Amino acid sequence: MLNKLLVLLECSRVFSLPMTILSWLVVFTYTCVNSGNVWYGILCLIAICFVHLGTNVLDDYFDYKSLIKQVDFDKNEYIKNTQKTKCRYLVSGILKEKQVLELAGVYFFIAGLIGLFFYINCGTPVLKFAVAGGIIAVCYSLLSRIRLSEIAVALAYGPILFGGVNYVMTKTISWEVFVLSIPTMIMTVVLLYIHTVMDFDYDLKEGHYTISNAFDSQLDSLIVLKIFLILAYVSLFAVCIFDISDWQVLLALITIPLSTDLYKSMLNYSTDNKSIPEHRWFHYPMENMEHIEKLGAESFMIRMYQSRNLMIYFSLFLSVGLILANL
Numbered sequence: 001m002l003n004k005l006l007v008l009l010e011c012s013r014v015f016s017l018p019m020t021i022l023s024w025l026v027v028f029t030y031t032c033v034n035s036g037n038v039w040y041g042i043l044c045l046i047a048i049c050f051v052h053l054g055t056n057v058l059d060d061y062f063d064y065k066s067l068i069k070q071v072d073f074d075k076n077e078y079i080k081n082t083q084k085t086k087c088r089y090l091v092s093g094i095l096k097e098k099q100v101l102e103l104a105g106v107y108f109f110i111a112g113l114i115g116l117f118f119y120i121n122c123g124t125p126v127l128k129f130a131v132a133g134g135i136i137a138v139c140y141s142l143l144s145r146i147r148l149s150e151i152a153v154a155l156a157y158g159p160i161l162f163g164g165v166n167y168v169m170t171k172t173i174s175w176e177v178f179v180l181s182i183p184t185m186i187m188t189v190v191l192l193y194i195h196t197v198m199d200f201d202y203d204l205k206e207g208h209y210t211i212s213n214a215f216d217s218q219l220d221s222l223i224v225l226k227i228f229l230i231l232a233y234v235s236l237f238a239v240c241i242f243d244i245s246d247w248q249v250l251l252a253l254i255t256i257p258l259s260t261d262l263y264k265s266m267l268n269y270s271t272d273n274k275s276i277p278e279h280r281w282f283h284y285p286m287e288n289m290e291h292i293e294k295l296g297a298e299s300f301m302i303r304m305y306q307s308r309n310l311m312i313y314f315s316l317f318l319s320v321g322l323i324l325a326n327l
Helices: 002-011 014-032 038-067 075-080 097-122 125-143 149-170 175-198 200-205 218-241 247-271 289-295 298-324
Strands: none
Touching (some): 014 149, 038 097, 097 125, 175 200, 218 247, 289 298
16 A cells, blocks of 8 residues: 555655745745734645646646657657656556546545635635636646746746735735745746756657757757746845845845756756766755666756755745744
8 A cells, every 4th residue: 555655656746746835835934924824824735735746647647648649659668768757657557547537636626625615715716826726737738848838837836826825824915925926936947947958859759849949959948047047036136125025035045056056067967968966965855866876867866856956945045034034
């Protein structure tokens, strides 16, 4: 039973949940210090996490259906590509298509029940946030094929997540939380963009057209990564300028060395996709590294962990800054 649960969690890409939890933490912290309903905020997190997992599973299902339609698709060759974990459990037969759809259905059903609770207790605006998030969750696989995945993630982790959490906690819609969402929203998009840069060739082969592979090469596409990183830090000042919080939120600037390190790491990857970044103390946590090393996927996964952990540390320092600003 435990092994089956672990397989389901791995298939759901549970390792990506920190991006949801930390985005939530920022708006949760802000709303708590402004007398929001703590228990509603925690319940909202549970719903958001289930939507996230359901989106991951559904995205894999649609990707798999697209893969098997390709004339030159070879299951054995695909499985040899250790860099790609998506659809692996479907391609290898660990789970059947029906089981994957059922798993996604369970995730969305639980999230829907929580959404119904909020609708009853908080009012109709909950429906607007829920419907917007639901559309992105169901359509994400399609959007990722037409260079709209970054926009979808920005909307989901920006105004929808921040606005929705703030509303169920306060029963008000505030423009301040939309501005507050911008820094972490961009850092979350950075995580996705790192993934698409490293999947540059694979995405083209599988019919995924992303912003990164609109460029001639991975190296050229890194200009967008640089812009994203700069905007994330500049947007922190907007939080102060619009008097949403005080200067303490600039504590998140302490993560600039991590951003610089990540960018250099991606420069190395663009010239040698087998290069493995040097392990440094601020790169951690990096779970399941023994398994990743056995698969030979260190080059890919270490950089994914670098970008994920940058988002984690950035959000943590921003949350601490929000608390300090209200002491």
